[in-house]
Amino acid sequence: MTETKPRVKLTSVLDKMNNSEHEQVVFCQDKHTGLKAIIAIHSTVLGPSMGGTRMWNYNSDEEALEDALRLSRGMTFKSALAGLNIGGGKAVIIGDARSQKNEYLMRRFGKFINSLNGKYYTAEDMNITMRDIEYMSMETPFVVGKPQYMGGSGDPSPMTAYGVYVGMKAGAKKAYGSDCLEGKNILVQGVGQVGKYLVDYLIKENANVFIADIFHDKIKVVTEKHPMVSVVNPNTIFQMEMDIYSPCAMGATLNDETIPELKCAVVAGGANNQLAQEIKHGTMLKNHGIIYAPDFLTNSGGISNVYHEYLGNHNEAYVKASISRIYNTCLDVLNYAENNEISSHEAALEFAMQRLDKVGKVKLGE
């Protein structure tokens, strides 16, 4: 018997779009390549929508749609808060990347992106490689994060890590009155692309770095480079006393179970969607007296990097300087949150929405 995955009803799509204020959702299907994909455009108020494509074997079409809607909305606020003139978009390809991804599928998807005429720019996300970026680029110019040999800006992770580092320093400044990380016990959960580059910055500043990962090869890359780093069991990290917790793996690690257990003064990391429920868990952190550097602010270095590639003025020193602004923005957000007795997540959302509203009006001449 063939398994049928739950389908999405049109009325429910329109309701969801209405609730999250999405501009457009595009469903893509191609019989020859087996492509099934969703492109979600949340907002083009500040400029064309931009955000990566991910490929995932979702349990249902509904789950894929939820992911595309949630991630594209997040991109709108991330770019708005980072001061970029782009909107939020994201795409998901439904399927198993190991068995279903090939040149034809990626090129066919590139054609769908092209049909949007620049309203959506894609980049890399989970299970999309530089090779896939090349395939999509064969069919459309609306791709960023291209490899350097294609004139692109390459892997954005080092820039993301740099943004997390400066966001963490701002969090430390708020918590301790000094942004110096020397001697601070910092746990980095997940030492993949972002985590491993973040560790470089922390070691350089003489922090006591603890790392956790579920894969030994990822741990090895870091410990070979920095033998002084301590390795901890990923299943017991919330029992640890630390100064700073840096989630750099999966989302939703800040939830009902973990927040009461957390023994740290600051949370600042690269993972997307760290709060299981944005408002509830942002408020819980505040009530526990933990300084939270909002994820969509601290991890915006990667989108800033590809944004400059899109502008055609990518220059590493310049991009890094623009990412440094995360420090001041983060302090402004944390102070605003304190003065208004709201969570830092809500404060960051307010800042992003204010920019969307005000710049949107300038653009419309209102």
Ligand code: NAD
């Ligand atoms: P990655 O896959 O390279 O690294 C993630 C690491 O986390 C892997 O080493 C993985 O083994 C580890 N991991 C997974 N589950 C774990 C667990 N339970 N405990 C400990 N470690 C675990 O991904 P990445 O590119 O480094 O991205 C990390 C996070 O940052 C993701 O949430 C991603 O969405 C977000 N992010 C990345 C970028 C970027 O530029 N790469 C930009 C913005 C946001």
